[in-house]
Amino acid sequence: xxxxxxxxxxxxxxxxxxxxxxxxxxxxxxxxxxxxxxxxxxxxxxxxxxxxxxxxxxxxxxxxxxxxxxxxxxxxxxxxxxxxxxxxxxxxxxxxxxxxxxxxxxxxxxxxxxxxxxxxxxxxxxxxxxxxxxxxxxxxxxxxxxxxxxxxxxxxxxxxxxxxxxxxxxxxx
Numbered sequence: 033x034x035x036x037x038x039x040x041x042x043x044x045x046x047x048x049x050x051x052x053x054x055x056x057x058x059x060x061x062x063x064x065x066x067x068x069x070x071x072x073x074x075x076x077x078x079x080x081x082x083x084x085x086x087x088x089x090x091x092x093x094x095x096x097x098x099x100x101x102x103x104x105x106x107x108x109x110x111x112x113x114x115x116x117x118x119x120x121x122x123x124x125x126x127x128x129x130x131x132x133x134x135x136x137x138x139x140x141x142x143x144x145x146x147x148x149x150x151x152x153x154x155x156x157x158x159x160x161x162x163x164x165x166x167x168x169x170x171x172x173x174x175x176x177x178x179x180x181x182x183x184x185x186x187x188x189x190x191x192x193x194x195x196x197x198x199x200x201x202x203x204x205x
Contacts, residue, residue, distance in 0.1 A: 057087040065105055074102045077167050084160070091159035095151055 061079055068075035076098050083094035116127040151159060 053087065057082065060086065061101065065101060069105055069109065075105065076102045077170065080163060081167075091156045091163070092151070095159065 061082055064078045064082065065075045068078055079098040079101055080091075080094050083089045083097060084091065087094075089097070110128075113127055118125050118127050150162075154162075
């Protein structure tokens with residue numbers, strides 16, 4: 033049997049488990065996910081490096097565990113936000129713009145599916161390299177690379193943001 037066919041999981045309370053480290057990692061991930069959720073980001077870019085460095089997971093196990101944590105957080109955020117109204121009283125719709133979601137989600141799900149397939153067939157070093165390149169790009173790409181990025185950043189109110197959207201009756205009411 034190859035090492036890919038052997039389960040490497042160790043029970044947290046066995047004599048071989050490292051209870052202190054596991055509890056510490058759980059507390060640190062909880063704290064960082066709380067902060068990232070409060071800031072409006074998912075936190076996957078934080079959880080994966082912590083699982084790799086602090087918990088000593090390999091990338092093959094760290095990525096799905098991170099996805100599970102982010103999924104749980106996303107479900108909670110969705111339940112909390114789904115019934116809220118848009119902050120601008122002139123806009124008669126929910127805070128979540130479901131028309132934009134209908135446009136975004138097919139490609140997001142296709143990208144996720146492709147990423148899962150790549151993760152399943154790639155060696156650990158390639159997964160780490162892809163994560164490094166992706167996180168570096170996200171951290172260091174200048175705002176000016178997005179043509180309308182400065183306009184969005186400098187928009188002071190929801191009305192200014194709505195002005196940037198296309199004038200379509202189903203997107204902006």
